[in-house]
Amino acid sequence: MITFVPAVDKEGVVEAVAGTARNITERKAAEEKNWQRANYDLLTGLPNRRLFLDRLEQDLKHAGRIGAPISLLFIDLDHFKEVNDKFGHDAGDLLLRLVTARLLSCIRDTDTVARLSGDEFTVILQDLRGTEDVELIAGKILTELASPFPIFSHTVHISASIGITLSPQDASTPDHLIKNADQAMYVAKKAGRNQFSFFSPN
Numbered sequence: 625m626i627t628f629v630p631a632v633d634k635e636g637v638v639e640a641v642a643g644t645a646r647n648i649t650e651r652k653a654a655e656e657k658n659w660q661r662a663n664y665d666l667l668t669g670l671p672n673r674r675l676f677l678d679r680l681e682q683d684l685k686h687a688g689r690i691g692a693p694i695s696l697l698f699i700d701l702d703h704f705k706e707v708n709d710k711f712g713h714d715a716g717d718l719l720l721r722l723v724t725a726r727l728l729s730c731i732r733d734t735d736t737v738a739r740l741s742g743d744e745f746t747v748i749l750q751d752l753r754g755t756e757d758v759e760l761i762a763g764k765i766l767t768e769l770a771s772p773f774p775i776f777s778h779t780v781h782i783s784a785s786i787g788i789t790l791s792p793q794d795a796s797t798p799d800h801l802i803k804n805a806d807q808a809m810y811v812a813k814k815a816g817r818n819q820f821s822f823f824s825p826n
């Protein structure tokens with residue numbers, strides 16, 4: 625960055641211009657690195673809870689302006705703890721990265737996949753035509769995650785339980801949507817896992 629400062633005489637006439645230069649490349653790089661650490665999950669590269677909440681709030685505002693519904697999916701991996709316990713944390717970390725790749729392959733560029741914590745993921749789906757679109761994507765996610773994963777020299781099988789909530793019909797705030805989707809996910813898990821469930825207030 626270069627800063628120019630005019631040098632003036634007693635009458636206020638500019639006699640010269642003095643310039644100072646500072647290299648801010650390292651500072652910019654450090655600021656960008658800190659921002660990435662604050663907003664993205666280090667293991668998977670996905671948005672973390674902080675950035676997810678920000679995007680969900682922005683998506684809700686956008687959906688409200690254009691009158692288009694959005695959907696929130698809460699995904700909990702089935703049998704992930706068993707993989708960690710049996711094959712170790714390195715295997716668990718690799719599995720989470722592979723799960724991330726499969727989740728990203730199921731959505732559009734305009735949608736968001738985030739990792740909240742552990743084996744919990746969320747997906748924000750925008751500009752939906754109806755619940756049929758949500759069902760197709762949720763079904764695709766279940767199929768992808770139920771396929772075998774190559775983990776080092778092992779073949780690992782897991783599945784997922786998915787809770788789904790819609791805005792504005794179910795709720796219109798981030799907190800309520802997350803609560804609804806989480807509740808629906810537990811319904812899917814209690815019903816036998818490897819399935820999705822829509823939120824129901826009853």
